[in-house]
Amino acid sequence: MSRRRILTASAALAVIGLTLTGCTAAQNDGEEGGLSIDLADLATTTEPGTQPVDEVKWNLPYEPMSLDPIFGFNYAENTVTANLCESLVRLTPELATEPGLASAVEQPDDTTIVYTIRDGVTFWNGNPLTADDVAYSLQRQLGETATSYFSSYFQNVDSVEVTAPDQVTVKLTKPDVLFTQAMGTAAGAIVEQAAAEAAGEAFGTPSGGLSCTGPFSLEAWNSGKSIDLAANEGYWGEVPLAAKLSFSFIADESTAVNALRTGDVDGQYFYLPPAGLTQLANSDEVTTSYGKSLVFWTMVTANFDGGLGDERIRQALSLAIDRAALTKVVFQGAGIPATTLAGPDYWGYEPEAFEAASKEFSADADLDRAKQLVAEAGAPSEPIVLAVQGSSAVHEQTANVIQAAGQAIGLEIETKVIPVEQFGNLYFDPAAREGIDGFFTTNYGSFADALDVYQFFASTDSHNYTGWDGADEQLFAARAETDPAARAELVIDAQRIITTELPWIPLAYEPVTLVQNDRISGATASFAYLYAPWAATIGGVE
Incomplete structure (x- = not known):
């Protein structure tokens, strides 16, 4: 070639003169207000917090349309849902995968995937996670009439069946390497069948509620104002240090930047660099990190x-x-x-x-x-x-x-x-x-x-x-x-x-552009924040 x-x-x-020298932004002496970033060595994590925090205030660039994970193929939706609804496989900060709600995944042949459901996991209401919940969560994304935003990953799925009390088996019409990897995204997120069926089309909306297994539970959704999450004390993993995670919806970029600089907001992920990025990078009140x-x-x-x-x-x-x-x-x-x-x-x-x-x-x-x-x-x-x-x-x-x-x-x-x-x-x-x-x-x-x-x-x-x-x-x-x-x-x-x-x-x-107030640390710095519980490791800084 x-x-x-x-x-x-x-x-x-x-062109503004810039040099690239570090993973966290800083003023570049001798240059015209440039950023100093080592784009060849991007971050995956930030230092985990060590102290309990009553509340972490996070901003979203807009209010989510739904928190039902099958409708979560966008930034604000996934940023919230990643802390609420867990997937069969978990995306790590390094963008690899590890066991999630499936403690084991086996492929006896190229068109058969067997998921063993993790023992001891409960939904926020205390009900146990079952193989039926897993099968239901995947089945509702099957077929030509499925409305899931992730339906293209299911195009080669023939069947999803409970094959043991702790086991779900997926049969494919032909090998599909995208389906198996997609189980680490919101496509593989598991919801409680009873709650979803009871709420119907309202599931995942302010009026319909949600029921999942993640480290935070949905406490309240005040439409137009905020979404409030609470630490899940019954979580099967490590319970978050932040007792409450509240989301605001500041859409105006300059207002969001000012809120971060003044401490009215503790953090935000930016999917496009804000005009005030240099201000944030040079602030003594926040830390800006750039991730894989x-x-x-x-x-x-x-x-x-x-x-x-x-x-x-x-x-x-x-x-x-x-x-x-x-x-x-x-x-x-x-x-x-x-x-x-x-x-x-x-x-x-x-x-x-x-x-x-x-x-x-x-x-x-x-x-x-x-x-x-x-x-x-x-x-x-x-x-x-x-x-x-x-x-x-x-x-x-x-x-x-x-x-x-x-x-x-x-x-x-x-x-x-x-x-x-x-x-x-x-x-x-x-x-x-x-x-x-x-x-x-x-x-x-x-x-x-x-x-x-x-x-x-x-x-x-x-x-x-x-x-x-x-x-x-x-x-x-x-x-x-x-x-x-x-x-x-x-x-x-x-x-x-x-x-x-x-x-x-x-x-x-x-x-990924991540901004955190210096009173906290621990948010995932990489793209994994869209699909894995990025706020579970946030805590106070001594």
């Missing part, structure tokens, strides 16, 4: 009949984007230029093979090649229109980078601001994408397997809302391949196709 180049020189941006992450920032092609329909135009635009400038200016140094969608933290198996494959894509500038591609394809007769989320500095600034890149190679690019409350419609509603050629999004796979990202482009996947199907052969084969080396070859082949044809243009890898 020849080396592919997808990065370029500056697209006429004034599976999150990436990308530009999605929304319409293959429009200005981005010709892959040569997408390739040219990708070649012209100055990702180094983007991560320094837009992400304030708290970002890594992306060459493929799945970055190094996805290399959970065969890392040498994935590392070698990543080097096929160079960071060298190639504006000449970009201009040549535009000349070959012919510049679109109409401007390329990119949707920008309203009130988002990251969206607006990224659009400026893309516009500068386009101008440098003869492409006219315009932006259209979409109100934040309507922006999500771009993912689900074709009518919302009319007149839109592309938009920006943070996205992520759920575990350390690059296939989980590239599976978005399989023709059967719910993420594939534009119908691109150029890597189906490799993706379907990889999903059924249980040998890691053989699977890596297939995934790398799919990666080549996707990164060449660029249905999504990779822009940056986003470390």
